[in-house]
Amino acid sequence: MKVVIIGGVAGGATAAARIRRNDERAEIVMIERGPYISFANCGLPYHISGTIEQREQLLVTSEPAFEARYRVDVRSRTEAIAIDRQAKLVRLRDLNTGDEYDESYDKLLLSPGAEPVRPKLPGIDSPRVFGLRNIPDLDRIMGHLEQHSPRRAVVIGGGFIGIEVAENLHEKGIFTTLVEGADQILLPLDYEMAAIVHSHMKDKNVELYLSDKVERFEDKDDHTVVYLGSGRRLQADMVVLAIGVRPETTLARASGLELGSTGGIKVDSHLQTSDPDIYAVGDAIEVTQFISGRQALIPLAGPANRQGRMAADNIVFGNKQQYRGTQSTSILKAFDLAAATTGLNEKQLIAAEIPFLSCITHSGSHASYYPGAKQISLKLLFSPEGRILGAQAVGADGADKRIDVISTAIHGNLNVEDLAELELAYAPPFSSAKDPVNIAGYVAINLLNKSHEMIAWRELHARLLAKSSELQLIDVRTAEEYEFGSIATARNFDVNQIREHLDELDRNAPVVVFCQIGLRGYLAYRILKQHGFTQVSNLSGGYKTYSWAVDKQSNPDIFDYEDIKRRAPEVIEAERSGSAVLVAPGGELHTLNAVGLQCPGPIMKTYKAMEALDAGELLEVTVSDPAFGRDIRAWAKKTGNDVLSLKSDKGLIVVLLRKNKAVPVVALPAATRDKLTLVVFSDDLDKVMASMIIANGALAMGKPVSLFFTFWGLDVLRRENAPARDKPMMDRMFSSMLPSGVDHLNSISKMDMHGLGAKMIRKVMHDKGVETPGHLLQSLVDGGAQMIACQMSMDVMGIHQSELIDGVEIGGVAAFLGEASESGTTLFI
Structure with missing residues (x-):
């Protein structure tokens, strides 16, 4: 039997070795277009930083080694350009000489892999x-690093390769920016789990742009x-594309093999294509997702290796092995x-229409x-019957094990009750008597048997934005934790004293309780339910998950390229690593080790340690809680102390604090907040631009900002593609005449010239690099500015809340007066 294999690396090389082990007499020819038949493509990013020191590793x-061991006829730098299925011939081209010839086969195995997505953008050939897909790509990157010593890199794409490349460029000492078109990186994770990584990247001083896409590249003399x-x-100084991959199906399509609905090569459970003498494996094929039963593209090395082994067995012994599908198990080192x-x-x-709890x-x-x-932050997803549907874990240690x-x-068809009963290895250095997997099982069981009801952060956030008047939000942490920061409108009843406050709550109105991570919230839930409260839920993941998820996810505008070019190398290294350059800080240095402490331990120990210091003294705190970077900034701002530096390294956060004069841990009075309130009642482009530039400037200076939009100013907040609504005739007339969002404002206050003035001013702004109105508005939303739409004006103009952008609150004159009373400056535009 003669077997021709097209493609090496994971699937093809594995299949070739397996066929030889099964059949010593088989004639095996392996064709590889590249110069290397088998390389560790998953390890390529780690050579950039030197973590993997030698390229040969x-x-x-x-x-020669593969040929010697397996007696396989290996032909690298050879491309398969056509398949004659009737004659069972493959047309090959020697890429070194250009010569073409035919190779016969009895069985053919396709393992062409996937090709990187490289959109046809202007300047992309700079x-x-x-890109980074193979060894030659890596060689080009390493050559550029050696010859040009770049200081700033931009990585396009927040998937696995993009994150790994960004991390290793950062480790190399390069100021690194990551751009992702979606609203989160790492799309296999749910939003709130990805938010943990976003926060960590901020601590690492990585610039992050989300919900933004590349339009073009332009080369200058010394940069792009x-x-x-x-x-x-x-x-x-360099750009790395990591936008994603798509199956390489050119040869299969040209030969008439059937493709699946996802665009991959269609195979059956034996990994056989629509031609019984042709098999296919790896990133190029469409597979069945193990849980949903749907067809999918899942480019992972583990499944490709298993498929190569199974296809080899079926080629030699007949179709006896069946591929059960791909489960989509993966892991990434994200800094x-x-x-x-x-x-x-x-x-x-949701897309598969599978009911679930989490x-x-x-x-x-x-x-x-x-x-x-x-x-370890662990999210478990399961069906209402208890079937495990998925899980995600993020942490500095132990996420892989869980x-x-x-x-x-999942592979063994266990359910959540089985997770609770698993007997896992325990000793203090390795786990806890109740492992995180067991705990996830316990929580899931309580949800299924209705002894515990939970609310997700997204649902609570939506209800708060809708200003549900009857919702009773209770923070059951300590008073000290509550003062460090809580969810707006929450009242504080420590779980240990909540029984003394039951009469202050309405037993028949909805109650949401929360603590830092969920445990104390569960205890409060059980207390309330047994005292006659009928509508109680506990915030899933606690305040920690909520604050991560609702926090600003992007980390824009932290590097100035020209400033980077001017800085001394030692200053660059200090800033890149997240350490501040301290000039004669003065004061005695104290240290605090809070590693291993769970909430609220780290922040409480920091509070007590700072309380004992004199003004001017320094405290270096080492913590393993990944949320501490965000928490300590908020705490320091509230208490009047200084965060001099923050560095994240190997799962630990090291913060240097300076004690200032004693400031009570209480909310600052309104008069000291230096808040800015703007009333926007015009949709003239020039006036709107002025208001948003002023508001963004105030945010950049650390001032709280509120914007109150009324009458024509509401046009700024309108969605571009608002959902259609059935409206009275007058409201429809208003809607048809009003501009559909901030980027479509069509008039200016002077020299309007029937709308031509607005077009002219937009062109001038574009040519001079002025931010667009839409971008300025998004910056306000991302920066936490409070956006209030006037309810009365909305009623008059027939505008519904669903027509406004996300994050807008609805209020009236009282809301405006309340904000104005807390403001040092109020402007009407």
Whole structure:
């Protein structure tokens, strides 16, 4: 039997070796278009930083070594250009000489892999724009790093490769910017789990742009300008594209093989194509997703290896092995965190119309009393019957172990009750007596048997934005924790004293309780339910998950390219690593080790330690809680102390604080907040631009900002593609005449010239690099500015809340007066 294999690396090389082990007499020919038949493409980014020191370590085997061991006729630098299925011939081209010839086969195995997505954007062929899919790509990047010593890099794409490249460029000492078109990185994770990684990247001093896409590149003498859809321009010494991959199906399509609905090569359970003598494996094929049963493209190395082995068995022994599908288990090193997932996430379950429940827990990687415990955030998704549908884990230590356990449970058709009963290895350095997997099982069981009702952060946030008047929001943490920051409108009843406050609550109105991670919230839930409260729910994942999710996710505008070019190398290194350059800070330095402590331990210990210091003294705090970076900034701002530096390294956060004069831990009086309130009652482009530039400037100076939009100013907040609504005739007339959003404002206050003035001013702004109105508005939303739409004006003009952009609150004159009373400055525009 003669077998021709097209493509090496994971699937093809595995299949070739397996066929030889099965059949010593088989004639095996392996065709590889590239110069290397088997290399560790998953390890390529780690050579950029030097983590993998030698390039040769990435070469799994060489052509001569593979031929010697397996007696395979290996032909690298050879391309398969056509298949004659009737004659069973493959047309090959030697890329070294250009010669073409035919090779016969009895069985053919396709393992062409996937090709990187490289959109046809202006300037994409710049020598400073790179991809990273194979060894030659890596060689080009390493050559550029050696020859040009770049200081700023822009990575396009927030998937696995993009994050790994950004991390390793950062480790190389390069100021790194990541641009992602979606509203989050790492799409296999749900939004609130990705938010943990967003926060960590901020701590790492990585610039992050979300919901923004590249439009073009433009080369200058010594740098390249990256133009984003938002209007931003990023200057870079190098750009790496990591937008994604698509199946390489050119040969299969040309030969008439059937493709699946996803665009991959269609195969049956034996990995056989529509031609019984042709098999296919790896990233190029369409597979069945193990849980949903739907067809999908899942380009992962593990499944490709298994498919190569199984296809080899079926080629030699007949179709006896069946591929059960791909479960989508993966893991990524995201700087100091691991982000792991298995099964389906929320978006995929909704798309597949599979009912599900979920819970989020935050646990230690091992016993908290043993040094070095680090937090694992674990999300479990399951059906109303208890079937495990998916899981996600993010943490600096132990995330891989927990996802592997749950992945095995899914493969073995275990349910959430089985997770609670799993007997897992325990000793203080390795786990806890109740492992995070067990705890996730306990929480899921309580949800299923209705002894615990939970509310997701997104649902609570929506209800708060809608200003549900009857909702009773209760923070059951300590008073000290509550003062450090809480959810707006929440009242504070410590779980230990909540029984004394029951008469202050309405037993028949909805109650949402929350603590830092969920445990104390569960205890409060049980107390309330047993005292006659009928509508109680506990916030899933607690305040920690909520604050991560509602926080500003992007991290824009932290680098100035020209400023970077001027800085001294030692200053660059200090800033890149997240350490401030301290000039004669003065004061005695004290240290505090809070590693392994769970909430509220780190912030409470910091509070007590700072309380004992004298003004001017320094405190260095080391913590393993990944949320501490955000928490300590908020705490320092509230207490009047200074965060001098914040550095994240190997799962630990090290913060340097300076004690200032004693400031009570209470909310600052309104008069000291220096708040800015703007009333926007015009939709003239020039006036709107002025209001948003002023508001963004105030935000940049750290001032709280509120904008009150009334009458024509409401046009600024309108969605561009608002949902259609059935309206009275007068309201429809208003809607047809009003501009559909801030980027469509069509008049200016002077020299309007029937709308021509607005078009002229937009062109001038574009040519001079002025931010677009839409981008300025989004900056206000991302920066936490309070956006209030006047209810009375909405009623008059027939505008419904669903027609406005996300994040807008609805209010009246009282809301405006309340904001104005707290403001040092109020402007009418």
